[in-house]
Amino acid sequence: MRTIFMLVAVAAFAAASAAAAACGGGTSDDGRVDDGRLRVVTTVSPITSIVENIGGTRIRLRGIVPEGVNSHTFEPAPSTASTLANAGLIVINGLSLEEPTLEMAESNKRTDTVILLLGDRAITPEEWKFDFSFPEANGNPNPHLWPNPLLGLTYAELVHEQLVALDPGNAAYYDTNLQAFTARIQDLDGRMKEATATVPEANRKLLTYHDSWAYWAPRYGFSVIGAVQPSDFSQPSVSDVVGLIDQIRDEQVPAVFGSEVFPSDVLETIADEAGAAFIDDLSDDDLPGSPRDAGHTYLGLLARNMQIMLPALGGSAAAFEGFDTSVVFSGESGAAYPQ
Ligand SMILES: [Zn+2]
Known part of the structure; x- marks a missing residue:
C-alpha cells in the first residue's frame, strides 16, 4: 500500500514538473x-x-x-x-x-x-x-x-x-x-560636469518633446523650460504650440530636442517657427542604436545624449572622448x- 502511494506521488510530481517545464x-x-x-x-x-x-x-x-x-x-x-x-x-x-x-x-x-x-x-x-x-x-x-x-x-x-x-x-x-x-x-558624472560647464550659461535651458530631463537638469545647472508632450501623450493643442514658439523666441533657446522613441513633426514645426535648431535623436526611454551596437547600453545612452545635446547648445562634449560605454x-x- 505504501509502495503504491509512493508511486502515485512520484507520478504526480513528474506530471507537475513536466507541466511546469512545458509552460516555462x-x-x-x-x-x-x-x-x-x-x-x-x-x-x-x-x-x-x-x-x-x-x-x-x-x-x-x-x-x-x-x-x-x-x-x-x-x-x-x-x-x-x-x-x-x-x-x-x-x-x-x-x-x-x-x-x-x-x-x-x-x-x-x-x-x-x-x-x-x-x-x-x-x-x-x-x-x-x-x-x-x-x-x-x-x-x-x-x-x-x-x-x-x-x-x-x-x-x-x-x-x-x-x-x-x-x-x-x-x-x-x-x-x-x-x-x-x-x-x-x-x-x-565628472565628465558630465566638465562638459555641461562648457555650455554658455544663457543656453543651459532644455525644451524637449518628451519630458524626461527633470532629475538630470538640477545636478548639472540646467533648467527644463518646457516639454511639448501633453500628460495624456496625445498631440499638443494649437494654443500650446503657439505658446511654446513664443517661449523659445523670448528665451532665445538655440535648439529644441526630440527623442528617437517619440518622433514629432510638431516639435519640428515649433523649432522652425521659433528659429531654433531641431535635434530629434536623443535617447530616453530606450537605448541608442540597435542591440548589435557597442553603445547600446545605459552608459551609452548617458554619453551619447551629451554628445548630441551639448554642441547644439553651444558647448563641447570633448570630455566624453574615450569613455567606455560597454x-x-x-x-x-x-x-x-x-x-
Ligand atoms: Zn518616458
Whole structure:
C-alpha cells in the first residue's frame, strides 16, 4: 500500500514538473532556469541594461518593452503573463510608469517573487518632481530618474542588494560588477560636469518633446523650460504650440530636442517657427542604436545624449572622448532585448 502511494506521488510530481517545464520553456518552478541562474524580468531597456551590468553572466534577463515603443502607454501582450509567472525577480521603474505591466506581474507572479520598484525605492515622495507632462494635479510624478547617472547608480545598488539576497552564492560576482559600475558612473558624472560647464550659461535651458530631463537638469545647472508632450501623450493643442514658439523666441533657446522613441513633426514645426535648431535623436526611454551596437547600453545612452545635446547648445562634449560605454563584465551576457 505504501509502495503504491509512493508511486502515485512520484507520478504526480513528474506530471507537475513536466507541466511546469512545458509552460516555462525550460524554466523550473523556482524562478530559475535549468542551469540555476535566476530568471529576471525587466521593462524598459535602460533599466534592463542597468540590471545586465550587475547580473552579467549569472542571471537570465529578459526585457519586455520593445525598443521604439511608448513605455508610458505600453500594454503587455497576453503571452507576457507566462514570462512574469516564471520570473524569480521582476524589476520595474515604478512611479506609475508601467501600470499595466505591474498589474499583470502582481496577478501572475509566483507568490514569493519580489517586484522591485526602483523609482519608488530610489527617492522619497518629497523628492518627486511634478512638471509639464506630469502635473501634480494628476498625482503621478515624473518617473524618469535614470537620465541622472547618480540615480541610475542608485537603481544599480537596489538591484545588487536584491540579487545578493536572492542568489547569495553569486554575491561576490555581483559585488565586483557593482564596484566596476560605480567607478564608471563616477567617471561619467565628472565628465558630465566638465562638459555641461562648457555650455554658455544663457543656453543651459532644455525644451524637449518628451519630458524626461527633470532629475538630470538640477545636478548639472540646467533648467527644463518646457516639454511639448501633453500628460495624456496625445498631440499638443494649437494654443500650446503657439505658446511654446513664443517661449523659445523670448528665451532665445538655440535648439529644441526630440527623442528617437517619440518622433514629432510638431516639435519640428515649433523649432522652425521659433528659429531654433531641431535635434530629434536623443535617447530616453530606450537605448541608442540597435542591440548589435557597442553603445547600446545605459552608459551609452548617458554619453551619447551629451554628445548630441551639448554642441547644439553651444558647448563641447570633448570630455566624453574615450569613455567606455560597454557593459562592465566580461563573458556572454544573459540578457535578451526585445526588438
Ligand atoms: Zn518616458
